[in-house]
Amino acid sequence: MLLELDQEQLRVLRRALEARARDMHLRLGMDPGDEGLSREATLATQLLRQVEALERRAGYRAWGIGDIESLPEDDEN
Numbered sequence: 914m915l916l917e918l919d920q921e922q923l924r925v926l927r928r929a930l931e932a933r934a935r936d937m938h939l940r941l942g943m944d945p946g947d948e949g950l951s952r953e954a955t956l957a958t959q960l961l962r963q964v965e966a967l968e969r970r971a972g973y974r975a976w977g978i979g980d981i982e983s984l985p986e987d988d989e990n
Contacts, residue, residue, distance in 0.1 A: 923968055930961040 918926065937954035941947065 920971075920981050922970070923964065929970060930957060930964055934958045958960065972982045 934954060934957040937950060937957055941950055941954055944950065
């Protein structure tokens with residue numbers, strides 16, 4: 914699948930993924946046994962990291978809304 918994005922769309926996508934991943938990890942802190950939420954949080958974080966890598970390759974600097982790198986990683990994948 915190919916998705917073509919301009920600079921502004923890429924920034925908006927990254928910010929949306931940051932907010933979603935942050936929200937999901939906060940919710941997981943309240944309900945750590947929710948397997949579906951855990952999988953979705955892991956996927957959102959993986960997608961965010963891919964978008965951040967695309968920004969770096971394209972020469973854009975990611976804006977530090979939050980330290981998403983400090984989110985727990987799923988070691989099972």
